[in-house]
Amino acid sequence: MKKLSLAMALAATLVLPGCGYNRLQSTDEQIKAGWAEVVNQYQRRADLIPNLVNTVKGFAAQEQQVLLGVTNARAKVGSIQATPELINDPQAFMRFQQAQGELSSALSRLMVVVERYPNLKSDQNFRDLQAQLEGTENRIAVARNRYIKAVQEYNLVVRQFPTNLTAMLFSFKEKPQFTVENEKEISIAPKVDFGAPAPK
Numbered sequence: 001m002k003k004l005s006l007a008m009a010l011a012a013t014l015v016l017p018g019c020g021y022n023r024l025q026s027t028d029e030q031i032k033a034g035w036a037e038v039v040n041q042y043q044r045r046a047d048l049i050p051n052l053v054n055t056v057k058g059f060a061a062q063e064q065q066v067l068l069g070v071t072n073a074r075a076k077v078g079s080i081q082a083t084p085e086l087i088n089d090p091q092a093f094m095r096f097q098q099a100q101g102e103l104s105s106a107l108s109r110l111m112v113v114v115e116r117y118p119n120l121k122s123d124q125n126f127r128d129l130q131a132q133l134e135g136t137e138n139r140i141a142v143a144r145n146r147y148i149k150a151v152q153e154y155n156l157v158v159r160q161f162p163t164n165l166t167a168m169l170f171s172f173k174e175k176p177q178f179t180v181e182n183e184k185e186i187s188i189a190p191k192v193d194f195g196a197p198a199p200k
Contacts, residue, residue, distance in 0.1 A: 020163025
């Protein structure tokens with residue numbers, strides 16, 4: 001009897017106009033596409049780091065602690081498999097986000113170190129890497145914002161009536177969202193400026 005009731009409820013939901021199944025599918029696909037772009041841009045940043053570290057090392061080999069910090073943070077990021085399934089696991093998503101945050105912090109410390117070496121700042125290879133890193137940080141910010149909007153739309157569909165009934169029947173669950181300690185930072189790309197004066 002219970003199975004019959006469930007089957008009838010399912011049938012009724014599916015025949016109702018606006019049951020939301022197709023909308024759930026399309027918003028879920030938007031999230032997957034947005035996530036793929038986020039991962040792509042983070043990977044682009046990770047790919048730049050070995051060249052950046054080697055270039056800095058050529059001019060500032062004595063800064064081993066900072067260089068090692070960047071290398072270790074990159075290794076930690078690389079150890080997390082950023083699969084599409086990760087966006088359905090809030091704990092894994094948080095670990096991914098924390099690792100990316102640690103890498104951003106390590107890169108920021110490297111930027112401060114660069115200020116001590118005028119010859120490094122004037123090196124053409126370094127300037128090219130700087131431009132690529134700046135562009136990548138901007139693309140990361142754009143990709144994250146698109147992903148955030150896609151998740152917001154999807155999570156709203158999952159919670160709204162009557163699509164929430166369809167979501168329950170087909171096990172569509174809310175997706176985890178990027179979070180930041182300072183919410184204002186979400187709309188600002190991390191500053192990558194090797195030419196600014198070093199903080200005192």
